[in-house]
Structure formats: structure tokens, C-alpha cells
Amino acid sequence: MKVTEVIAISKGTLLTPDVNLDREIQGGFSGDLMSDVLASVQAEAVLITGLCNPQVVRTALIADVRLIIFARGKKPGEDILNLAIDENLPIAASPLGLYEISGRLTQAGLPSYEMEMNLFPKD
Amino acid sequence: MSDQATLSDNDAGMITRVEELGYELKISQVMTTNVVTFSPDMTMLEALNLIQHHRISGAPVTMNGEVVGIVSTEDLIRALRDGRIDRKVSDYMSKNLITAKATDKVVEALRIFAKKNVGRLPILDENNKLVGLLTKGDITNGLLDALQRDYQAEEVKRYRASHLFEDIESDRTSLILRYRIIKDDFLHGGAASNHIKRALLRLGADRQVARRCGIAVYEAEMNLIIHTNNGGFLRVEIEPHKITMEAYDDGPGIDDVEKALTPGFSTASEEVRNKGFGAGMGLVNIRACVDEMTIKTSKESGTNLYMTIYLDKPKN
Ligand SMILES: Nc1ncnc2c1ncn2[C@@H]1O[C@H](COP(=O)(O)OP(=O)(O)O)[C@@H](O)[C@H]1O
Ligand SMILES: [Mg+2]
Numbered sequence: 001m002k003v004t005e006v007i008a009i010s011k012g013t014l015l016t017p018d019v020n021l022d023r024e025i026q027g028g029f030s031g032d033l034m035s036d037v038l039a040s041v042q043a044e045a046v047l048i049t050g051l052c053n054p055q056v057v058r059t060a061l062i063a064d065v066r067l068i069i070f071a072r073g074k075k076p077g078e079d080i081l082n083l084a085i086d087e088n089l090p091i092a093a094s095p096l097g098l099y100e101i102s103g104r105l106t107q108a109g110l111p112s113y114e115m116e117m118n119l120f121p122k123d
Numbered sequence: 124m125s126d127q128a129t130l131s132d133n134d135a136g137m138i139t140r141v142e143e144l145g146y147e148l149k150i151s152q153v154m155t156t157n158v159v160t161f162s163p164d165m166t167m168l169e170a171l172n173l174i175q176h177h178r179i180s181g182a183p184v185t186m187n188g189e190v191v192g193i194v195s196t197e198d199l200i201r202a203l204r205d206g207r208i209d210r211k212v213s214d215y216m217s218k219n220l221i222t223a224k225a226t227d228k229v230v231e232a233l234r235i236f237a238k239k240n241v242g243r244l245p246i247l248d249e250n251n252k253l254v255g256l257l258t259k260g261d262i263t264n265g266l267l268d269a270l271q272r273d274y275q276a277e278e279v280k281r282y283r284a285s286h287l288f289e290d291i292e293s294d295r296t297s298l299i300l301r302y303r304i305i306k307d308d309f310l311h312g313g314a315a316s317n318h319i320k321r322a323l324l325r326l327g328a329d330r331q332v333a334r335r336c337g338i339a340v341y342e343a344e345m346n347l348i349i350h351t352n353n354g355g356f357l358r359v360e361i362e363p364h365k366i367t368m369e370a371y372d373d374g375p376g377i378d379d380v381e382k383a384l385t386p387g388f389s390t391a392s393e394e395v396r397n398k399g400f401g402a403g404m405g406l407v408n409i410r411a412c413v414d415e416m417t418i419k420t421s422k423e424s425g426t427n428l429y430m431t432i433y434l435d436k437p438k439n
Binding site for chain 1: 313316320330334337341400403407
């Protein structure tokens with residue numbers, strides 16, 4: 001799905017006008033804990049989060065995320081946006097919550113890119 | 124194009140690559156050499172026999188190496204229909220010559236095929252001597268061969284990606300990166316790890332390896348920021364076949380390593396959790412990403428976390 005399409009479905013506003021929007025979004029992940037993101041997001045996903053600080057951008061870069069949507073009306077500051085712009089990572093903000101955005105995107109056909117975690121690892 | 128929407132990135136890449144190849148390849152690289160030719164004095168019957176013998180559908184007519192005409196099956200049919208198959212080739216050949224130069228690019232030939240109604244093009248050298256013959260089929264085969272070569276080059280590149288510094292010979296090649304990590308510096312948290320990941324990609328590591336290193340070292344970096352007395356250091360050594368990452372600090376040490384390795388266990392404060400950390404998944408994530416992980420820890424000398432990723436045995 002196109003970045004602009006994902007943002008439109010999420011009722012979001014693009015906050016990084018000059019970054020490259022051509023890369024396809026393959027799936028979605030939502031969460032607020034950065035270790036969870038690193039543990040289970042597959043590459044090339046949109047990250048939907050209620051957390052709003054520069055670590056979100058750094059985590060996203062490590063995890064090969066292709067778009068960040070800050071949910072529930074959180075507005076990222078200049079520092080966050082500048083970091084993302086430097087790295088050519090698009091950022092959007094949406095008034096909707098995580099559940100609502102995830103639901104809309106799933107309904108529009110964007111699959112979950114959250115890997116299942118084993119509740120009882122053997123080793 | 125109506126089906127543009129269903130074109131995948133990969134297909135689009137291939138199409139532009141084919142176009143590019145059209146501009147890169149010279150006609151001489153895709154044409155047929157060893158061309159069967161007719162002489163103008165031959166009879167059309169002799170030409171027909173040659174055509175059947177070589178299983179071709181036409182051939183240029185030459186005199187002293189220069190092309191003076193071209194005979195196609197259509198010309199033969201005309202001669203047969205007229206009952207004049209014993210006439211000379213020069214009477215029936217088409218003299219309206221469309222040719223191309225061997226040094227021209229393949230796109231040039233494609234343009235000619237698109238504009239003119241010809242099935243084959245005699246190819247000439249700089250002295251206008253015949254050096255080859257080109258059909259649309261030759262172009263298709265030439266492009267497919269070139270794509271195949273591209274693909275093999277890509278495979279070689281992929282192989283190399285699992286062996287950094289491939290071209291450098293020494294008894295021991297390695298690159299060491301060091302970062303000082305400051306306690307409570309959330310503002311820069313993850314910056315060092317991103318630098319490390321980028322360095323690996325620049326050195327030609329594949330994306331999976333760079334991502335695994337990035338995740339492991341990021342978790343280690345955040346632990347230095349969150350859980351230490353005075354911050355610490357990250358040291359990454361990149362060698363042709365392995366990447367060794369080390370995070371060390373001078374305290375307070377980990378009380379119970381077993382417990383610290385339990386998914387969800389965390390001693391992080393409420394404040395840290397509000398920043399999105401303290402899920403108690405850091406060490407678990409590290410262990411999942413690296414091939415080897417060792418923790419040495421004590422109250423007196425602090426914690427040393429060693430992480431190794433081997434480049435020639437891919438982890439899934
Ligand atoms: N360098 C360190 N020094 C002291 N304690 C540490 C260090 N790294 C990890 N720990 C301890 O191990 C626990 C688990 O770490 P981790 O799995 O990264 O989860 P988290 O950082 O989310 O708490 C931490 O809560 C902390 O108590
Ligand atoms: Mg941690």
C-alpha cells in the first residue's frame with residue numbers, strides 16, 4: 001500500500017512534506033513499547049504508536065520501518081521531525097487511537113506485520 | 124496502462140532494466156554473425172534451397188562484402204507465383220535497403236523495427252561491409268542473456284555480502300567502532316546503534332545482518348542509558364566473517380542474571396516506562412538476534428555484555 005494511502009485511511013496528516021513517499025508499506029504494527037517493536041515488527045511496515053519521542057524514530061530506523069503514525073492526536077516536536085527528515089522517514093499524526101487506526105488499515109487490506117511471540121519459550 | 128496498479132516494484136525494476144539494457148548493449152553484442160548470404164547472380168531456386176537448408180526465412184544479397192539487396196520468403200513466393208523461380212536473385216530481391224551499424228545501440232534497431240515493416244536488418248561495419256544480421260528474436264535473446272548475467276552478478280554480490288572486506292588481504296582485518304554512552308541521555312538514545320547499523324550497510328552487510336546487529340546493540344545501548352551508574356561504552360568489531368559487539372559499564376552490576384533474562388522482568392522506573400522502555404524484553408531480544416551472548420557481571424566491576432554474529436551462517 002502506498003504511504004499516502006496509509007495516511008489517508010488513518011485520517012492522518014503528513015508532517016514531513018519533503019521526504020520520499022515512494023516506498024511501499026507491506027504491513028502494520030502498533031505498540032508503545034520500543035522493545036516490543038524491535039522484538040516483533042517485520043521490515044517495511046508502518047509503525048502506529050502512542051509514544052512520542054526521538055527514540056521512536058531511532059527504533060523505527062533500526063527495525064526498517066517505512067512510516068510512523070503518531071496516534072491519538074500526539075504531535076511530535078521539531079527534534080523528532082528533523083531526525084526523521086534527515087533519515088528520509090515519513091511521519092504522520094492522526095487524531096484516532098491505535099485500535100481504530102489498526103482496524104481501518106486491516107480492513108483496507110494491509111496485513112499485520114507483527115510476528116507472533118512464543119508465550120512459553122523452551123530454552 | 125490499465126494494469127499499472129498491479130505492477131510490483133520488482134516487475135517495474137525489471138522493465139526499466141530491460142530499457143536500460145537497450146541503451147547499454149550494442150547491436151554487435153546481440154546480432155547473428157556467420158550470416159548466410161546470396162549473390163545477385165544466383166537463381167531464386169538456389170536461394171530457396173539455401174533457405175530450406177539453413178532453416179532461415181531470408182538473407183542479404185552481397186557483392187564484394189557489400190549489401191546490395193535482401194531476399195525474404197515473400198520474394199520467393201512472388202517468384203514461385205510468377206513461375207520464374209529460375210530467375211536471378213537480383214530480379215526479385217528487395218533493393219529498398221534498411222540497415223543498421225554494428226556499433227549502434229540496440230534501441231536504435233528497436234526503433235527501426237517499430238517504424239519500418241522489416242523482419243531482419245543487415246548490420247554493417249564502419250566500412251559498410253556486412254558483419255551480421257539482426258532479427259527481433261536476436262534482440263530478445265540478447266536481452267535475456269544480459270539479464271541472466273545481471274542476475275549472476277547479483278548472486279555474487281549477495282555472496283560477498285556475507286563476507287565483509289572481501290578484497291582486503293591481511294593476516295587479520297578488522298574495523299573497530301567505539302561509542303561512549305551517557306547515563307540518562309534519552310535524547311541521543313539509539314543514535315550510536317543507528318550509526319553502527321549504517322556503517323555495516325556501507326560495508327556491504329546484508330539488510331538482515333545489519334538489522335540483527337542494530338536491534339542487539341540498540342537494546343544494549345538503552346540498558347547503558349537506563350540501568351547503569353555512570354553510563355558505559357559500546358565497542359563493535361567488524362571482521363570478514365563475524366561481528367562482535369560489546370557493551371560495558373562500571374556498575375551497579377546485575378543482581379540475578381537468570382531473572383534479568385526472563386521475558387518481561389524489568390527494574391526500570393515508572394518514568395522510564397513512560398518513555399517506552401522497561402518492557403523487560405531487551406536481553407531477550409538480544410539473545411534472539413545474535414549467535415552468541417555472554418554476560419559477565421559483578422557489583423564491583425560492573426557488567427560486560429558480549430554479543431557475536433557470524434556472517435557465514437545465517438540465522439532465521
Ligand atoms: N548494564 C546493566 N547494568 C545493570 N543492570 C542491568 C543492565 N542491563 C540490564 N540490567 C537489568 O536487567 C533487567 C532486564 O533488562 P532488559 O531485558 O534489557 O529489560 P529492560 O531494559 O526493559 O528492563 C533490567 O531491568 C535491569 O534490572
Ligand atoms: Mg533493556
